Amino acid sequence: MNVRVRRGIAIDTRRGVLLALLVTLLGACAAIGDRDGVPSEPVILVSLDAFRPADLGRGLTPTLDHLLAEGAHAASMRPSFPTLTFPNHYTLVTGLRPDRNGVIHNTMTDPDLPGERFATSNRAAVQDARWWAQAEPIWTRVQRSGRRAATMYWPGSEAPVHGAYPDDWAAFDPEVTPEQRVDTVLGWLDRPVARRPVFISLYFEHVDKAAHHDGPDSPAAAAAVRRVDAALARLVAGLAARGLEDRVNLVIVSDHGMATVAPGQVTYLEDLIDEADAEIVTTGVLAGLRPQPGRAAAVERVLLGRHAHMECWRKQALPARFRYGTHRRVPPLLCLADEGWIVSTRARMAALAHVSRGEHGYDPALPSMQAVFIARGPAFVAGAQVRSIDNVDVYPLLAHLLGVGPGPHDGSLQPLRPLLKPDRMPPPVAPAQPLPLR
CATH class of the missing domain: 3.30.1360.180 (Gyrase A; domain 2)
Known part of the structure; x- marks a missing residue:
């Protein structure tokens, strides 16, 4: 099966032409200034939907366990309320909690959009920018800096948020295998520098699907954990084969955990x-x-x-x-x-x-709802650990790694400073003000 990847098209044609010219010019400069023509330190953000800290260290995840040992990590990451997939994925890439980014639930209505209903299964709604317009995802910040961004699935990336899609994106298709998704990402990194993205997202829903159906501690969920770990092994090996293992910052997260639900409850x-x-x-x-x-x-x-x-x-x-x-x-x-x-x-x-035998959406303070955060790359201290972070803190980290000014957000880079190499720590700055609700 071929992965159908689409090229982002700006709604404002003049803006798109100017941005394309700027990308070309900056790409040429990067080819001159960076070793082997590779943009300095691309960022790959990987989401393992519903992956729990408890899934690590059980003999199911040799790749993740290795990345945890040689990279940096948080013992746990608190999701935002409600601990649901679409709200928390949009929080991760905007730094705004669901109550501020506008994606307040997997299913929602809006008094300003009478008769319309958003649901994760409603493709037209998922691709309607009006539901996403109250926040700016990190990929648009990257594009505004004159560089390219690509998403191998991510909530919000199928809509022209603030007038533009990611430079490369794909409509979610569960039939596309983890291996195909990884190969698509590696293919983006094989491009000439002017067309190579510096921000890439990669999403795996397999643990969430199995844990909902059979429970988070079921054999099916364990098999899904092994499967996504194998996909990460393919990604890490692909980076190493391209000489990028120490030149890419890999940030691995989940959106929430999962709790067991007994029949009849x-x-x-x-x-x-x-x-x-x-x-x-x-x-x-x-x-x-x-x-x-x-x-x-x-x-x-x-x-x-x-x-x-x-x-x-x-x-x-x-x-x-x-x-x-x-x-x-x-x-x-x-x-x-x-x-x-x-x-x-x-x-x-x-x-x-x-x-369902497994559910999430509960109080973010519950141990069962905790998410994972693991990072490896030239910006991170090998073996460094912090106790816990909030998932709103991921966005300012991404902005820092990518060298873009963050938009208004609810997070802070401060909790993650112990994970960054001393020469990578920026001076403290005042927190950005939140966007007004629209």
Whole structure:
């Protein structure tokens, strides 16, 4: 199977022409100034969806264990709330928490977009820039610096955010194997310097898929862990064969962890409220409800507060540590399941082809929700470790490694400074101000 990679096309034609000319000129300069015509220290950002710190060191991940030993890492990385795939992937590349980047859930509606609904399975919505426009991903910062960026899958990369796609991108296709994805990335690095990206993203969903279906501690999940580790071995070997092993900064992350869900551990909303009284926007670990006009008091009276296996709040009353609830896309009422439970309706559960044995979306403080952070390359101290970081800290690190000015973000480079070589540590700077919500 051939991987269908698309070239980014700027919506503003004049901007695209000028940018192309600038890339060509800078590429020519790089070819003169850099050894062997290779741009200095490209960055490859790899996401292993739902990969947990607990998946390391169990004999399943020789490549990752080797990278952890000879590279730098955090013992754990706290995801942002809610601990879901699309919100956290966009946080990783924008530095803004979901409540600020606008991707507040895998499924969402927007009062400013009446009648429209975003869902990860809705290809038209995923490719609609309006859902992504409240933040600027790192690849557009790179392009604005006159260099190229490429994405081998990443939430947000299929839409022309702020008018442009990545220079190379691919619409997500689960049939494309991990090996094909790696080979596509290596092919980008084989290009002449003027067309070679300095930022590349690479995404693997396989652990998430297996852990949802069979549980995070299942044999199927273990097989998926082995599979993505083998793909990383292929990537590392490919870099070494090209003489790039010590000239590329490799940053490996996950978006969240995964918790086991036993069959039957469901809180049914219709046992508490009349479904006619509220639009149920989302179900699962984090349920969102929008009461019908005149029915808010009745719904709140029975929902708000602690229940046997969930807790419900008005969005403005969520615990402050979640840093969530101010965005217009967040439904007025939220119910968060206890670890190992979900919130749904009988009709929605009956419509499922398979009942999940693993879930995420829970409190980011839970050990089961923690993500991984491993980095190796010329910018990092071999064997360095920090205890824990927040995933908003990845964005300022990427900006620093790529030499681009970061946009407004919620993170800090400070927690990651012990991982950087002394000559790679920039002077402390004041945190950037957040973008206003639109």
